[in-house]
Amino acid sequence: MSSYPHLLEPLDLGHVVLPNRVIMGSMHTGLEDRLSDLPKLAAYFAERARGGVGLMVTGGYAPNRTGWLTPFGSTLTSRRQARKHRLLTDAVHAEGGRIALQILHAGRYSYHPFSVSASALKAPINPFKPRALSDRGVRQQIEAYVDCAALAREAGYDGVEIMGSEGYFINQFLAERTNKRTDRWGGSPENRRRLAVEIVRRTRERVGEDFLIIYRLSMADLVEGGQTWDDVVALGKEIEAAGASIINTGIGWHEARVPTIVTSVPRAAFTSVTAAFKPHVKIPVVTSNRINLPQVAEEVLARGDADLVSMARPFLADPEWVLKATTDRADEINVCIACNQACLDHVFAKKKASCMVNPRAVRETELQLLPTRRTKSIAVVGAGPAGLAAAVTAAERGHHVELFEADAEIGGQFGIAQQIPGKEEFAETIRYYRRRLELTGVKLHLGGRAGVDDLAGFDEIVLATGVVPRVPAIPGIDHPKVLSYVEVVREHKPVGDTVAVIGAGGVGVDVSEFLTTTSPDLAAWKAEWGVGDPTLLPGALAVPQPEPSLRKVYLLQRKAGKIGAGLGKTTGWVHRAALKNKQVEQLREVNYERIDDEGLHVTFGPKREKARVLAVDTVVVCAGQEPVRDLADALRATGRPVHLIGGADVAAELDAKRAIEQATRLALTL
Ligand code: NAP
Ligand code: SF4
Numbered sequence: 001m002s003s004y005p006h007l008l009e010p011l012d013l014g015h016v017v018l019p020n021r022v023i024m025g026s027m028h029t030g031l032e033d034r035l036s037d038l039p040k041l042a043a044y045f046a047e048r049a050r051g052g053v054g055l056m057v058t059g060g061y062a063p064n065r066t067g068w069l070t071p072f073g074s075t076l077t078s079r080r081q082a083r084k085h086r087l088l089t090d091a092v093h094a095e096g097g098r099i100a101l102q103i104l105h106a107g108r109y110s111y112h113p114f115s116v117s118a119s120a121l122k123a124p125i126n127p128f129k130p131r132a133l134s135d136r137g138v139r140q141q142i143e144a145y146v147d148c149a150a151l152a153r154e155a156g157y158d159g160v161e162i163m164g165s166e167g168y169f170i171n172q173f174l175a176e177r178t179n180k181r182t183d184r185w186g187g188s189p190e191n192r193r194r195l196a197v198e199i200v201r202r203t204r205e206r207v208g209e210d211f212l213i214i215y216r217l218s219m220a221d222l223v224e225g226g227q228t229w230d231d232v233v234a235l236g237k238e239i240e241a242a243g244a245s246i247i248n249t250g251i252g253w254h255e256a257r258v259p260t261i262v263t264s265v266p267r268a269a270f271t272s273v274t275a276a277f278k279p280h281v282k283i284p285v286v287t288s289n290r291i292n293l294p295q296v297a298e299e300v301l302a303r304g305d306a307d308l309v310s311m312a313r314p315f316l317a318d319p320e321w322v323l324k325a326t327t328d329r330a331d332e333i334n335v336c337i338a339c340n341q342a343c344l345d346h347v348f349a350k351k352k353a354s355c356m357v358n359p360r361a362v363r364e365t366e367l368q369l370l371p372t373r374r375t376k377s378i379a380v381v382g383a384g385p386a387g388l389a390a391a392v393t394a395a396e397r398g399h400h401v402e403l404f405e406a407d408a409e410i411g412g413q414f415g416i417a418q419q420i421p422g423k424e425e426f427a428e429t430i431r432y433y434r435r436r437l438e439l440t441g442v443k444l445h446l447g448g449r450a451g452v453d454d455l456a457g458f459d460e461i462v463l464a465t466g467v468v469p470r471v472p473a474i475p476g477i478d479h480p481k482v483l484s485y486v487e488v489v490r491e492h493k494p495v496g497d498t499v500a501v502i503g504a505g506g507v508g509v510d511v512s513e514f515l516t517t518t519s520p521d522l523a524a525w526k527a528e529w530g531v532g533d534p535t536l537l538p539g540a541l542a543v544p545q546p547e548p549s550l551r552k553v554y555l556l557q558r559k560a561g562k563i564g565a566g567l568g569k570t571t572g573w574v575h576r577a578a579l580k581n582k583q584v585e586q587l588r589e590v591n592y593e594r595i596d597d598e599g600l601h602v603t604f605g606p607k608r609e610k611a612r613v614l615a616v617d618t619v620v621v622c623a624g625q626e627p628v629r630d631l632a633d634a635l636r637a638t639g640r641p642v643h644l645i646g647g648a649d650v651a652a653e654l655d656a657k658r659a660i661e662q663a664t665r666l667a668l669t670l
Contacts, residue, residue, distance in 0.1 A: 063076070249306070499617065
């Protein structure tokens, strides 16, 4: 008896039977834009097909150039391109998989001056204003979708996903917010739906019955002027009648100010929306957003919220997600922690996506885990993310590895991150590594600092000794009211009601949230961000009602720029909004004059003006880190070569993504 009977139940779609209820959702990797990258993309999808996922969806391909997401972005518009895509579809089919191509027309989200939409209304997240299409122009776009689907079929795809959500082109016709037309493509809800329905109807006519059409339907726009529930339900029924095989859930436009996929969004937070929609259609319905573990997916399906689950990022983190669920090895899954650091943040920076916890993602042809030809004995010192990644990767290649950690637990900086409200997922990565250490037979030494003598006799020494908090030279820094972030977050030292946080990098922002917030349950989280009942409120948008802050917090930095400017593109705005919700007072261009019984004395600007005393009970220092290299220096003094990785190598702007990638790359060469 499987632990996940609903998840692993096959689904008969008539001409094709999916082996389970898991769809790998669309995710742009950056390999879609050039045909020359197709071999890499084929390797990426083939590895995931091998891992047993039921159906995969590619990143978005525009049906014409006006629909480009970015200039020269991915399109499927010619038979020549379709022939080249055979490489990808053949690779997937050879592994027994199925794959659909996503057709994505960006409309007013197109990042170029030739964009088009229902009306000439600029999106708040794009500098380019679109041109309103004429009636003929609209019909040409429909043709382009249909042609693109036909080409996808010619290319060997098993179907297409028509992207109708997230605020893209079709969604822009559906919502009053962006459709101000008065012709047959606007004015009434029926007219606004016409584009979506025509695209599906005409596509079905062209591609025949034995080809999947997934329609991604925006069930909660999460913007002002979004669709009503009546609109959503009517659209679903018409899309079904027009010939769609499956309806997938879309939640939130890109311009929405409600987080929908970051790590602080509770798991499966939006499946109730799909559950409300599902009874209105007969075709299978897919749910999505923040589902990352088989148990979570199983609960969603067992509750009857949906017929299938879609996950995108979890397949970057672990291509064998389904295989591990099928063989009851869920504890071996490398879980997506929804950090966005190496996937979406890369895509928005026009870099190739990867995964923080799996640097091999999207680099399958480059980073291959080949067995070693000469087994070595390797000592790794430090069991933070860098040391853990180095140890398990080297051991998996066949080396004998011993891992030394001074603390009583593994995890390093992730042990601190997991304590922050909304960052609990980081515990999953520690759990994953703990299990992988067991499976690969790494010998773990905990609770004792390794010295030069402990490391005698090893062929290779990898030092991932990490960092210590920086102690800034401020008069009074040794006052009893001063604590480091480690003392606050990990050691739970008492903190007063009024607090100044020195340093507004990632840790300062995290600590401010730690001091002001308790982890909300789903209802409290929805209230905080204004997520209402989609069946009652247009766009599912309610008035946000944040919980009051636990403390009065000042967050300070010396720089003039925006607080948290260095945070990720897709997560920084969520952190800044969370701080605003808790009325954290942000001070910039600060000079730290001294700390005494009165509090923290500050002035502002280069002329040290506007002297002010922040009468705080506690000062928490989050002023970055210094590398720990004593052992490296001692070993080098004895003439022994060492490999220095992670924060011990470069502490400035230390980040786990770089640490894990550096460690993995090193371990692949040892
Ligand atoms: P950080 O990003 O280097 O920020 C520390 C801040 O402290 C600096 O921005 C600096 O700002 C201030 N500072 C530095 N030296 C100081 C001094 N001598 N006196 C007073 N202030 C000083 O370090 P972090 O916040 O510890 O973060 C470490 C790494 O973890 C970063 O790469 C960060 O991105 C990553 N991280 C990321 C997240 C995330 O959500 N993505 C969360 C946590 C950590 P001023 O000079 O302007 O004062
Ligand atoms: Fe998930 Fe983070 Fe990896 Fe993206 S980088 S797939 S969010 S773990």
